[in-house]
Amino acid sequence: xxxxxxxxxxxxxxxxxxxxxxxxxxxxxxxxxxxxxxxxxxxxxxxxxxxxxxxxxxxxxxxxxxxxxxxxxxxxxxxxxxxxxxxxxxxxxxxxxxxxxxxxxxxxxxxxx
Amino acid sequence: xxxxxxxxxxxxxxxxxxxxxxxxxxxxxxxxxxxxxxxxxxxxxxxxxxxxxxxxxxxxxxxxxxxxxxxxxxxxxxxxxxxxxxxxxxxxxxxxxxxxxxxxxxxxxxxxxxxx
Numbered sequence: 001x002x003x004x005x006x007x008x009x010x011x012x013x014x015x016x017x018x019x020x021x022x023x024x025x026x027x028x029x030x031x032x033x034x035x036x037x038x039x040x041x042x043x044x045x046x047x048x049x050x051x052x053x054x055x056x057x058x059x060x061x062x063x064x065x066x067x068x069x070x071x072x073x074x075x076x077x078x079x080x081x082x083x084x085x086x087x088x089x090x091x092x093x094x095x096x097x098x099x100x101x102x103x104x105x106x107x108x109x110x111x112x113x
Numbered sequence: 114x115x116x117x118x119x120x121x122x123x124x125x126x127x128x129x130x131x132x133x134x135x136x137x138x139x140x141x142x143x144x145x146x147x148x149x150x151x152x153x154x155x156x157x158x159x160x161x162x163x164x165x166x167x168x169x170x171x172x173x174x175x176x177x178x179x180x181x182x183x184x185x186x187x188x189x190x191x192x193x194x195x196x197x198x199x200x201x202x203x204x205x206x207x208x209x210x211x212x213x214x215x216x217x218x219x220x221x222x223x224x225x226x227x228x229x
Contacts, residue, residue: 040222042206042219044219089156091158101160102160103160103161104150104158105155106156110226
């Protein structure tokens with residue numbers, strides 16, 4: 001079956017611009033997670049969805065970051081007024097439920113110039 | 114505070130030999146889960162193995178086994194019969210069930226290189 005997919009695979013933008021990153025989880029997975037991975041580090045938790053609702057957004061670094069999952073499947077991570085420090089790989093993961101292992105997508109590499 | 118510590122930034126192993134990747138963790142939650150993921154150069158995180166804090170036996174999955182020493186708070190990954198395709202970054206992660214349910218914390222990773 002299809003795994004977690006993320007688009008685009010690469011995104012280059014200019015400082016101050018708005019970007020949207022998309023995640024398509026494995027069909028039937030109710031839990032969806034966003035992580036950010038900077039060079040040489042492990043993934044850092046951003047936000048967790050259970051169904052349509054954001055059950056935990058405590059990892060979002062500031063109010064420029066926002067994510068939605070309106071129909072309980074596809075999720076979009078939105079970053080306003082991008083800064084150079086936002087450059088990283090943004091990983092999405094999904095799991096059957098909260099207690100199961102997470103399956104990761106290939107990530108979106110965001111570069112803010 | 115750092116919850117997951119991987120002290121080996123890089124490791125080398127000869128093909129067909131076994132290798133142990135270290136992971137120590139810090140938690141006061143009595144119920145937690147420990148995970149290992151592999152990240153090849155393609156960037157995708159691949160789930161390898163899971164150990165629950167109440168599991169009596171060490172987890173095994175094919176060539177992967179987890180050496181779980183609860184009192185020492187260590188969860189080392191053992192890869193037997195290394196293959197060239199095992200060359201990748203390896204991340205240890207922990208989820209605290211009662212205290213901080215949703216935040217899976219990752220270590221900084223260990224880069225494993227398998228030599229032919």
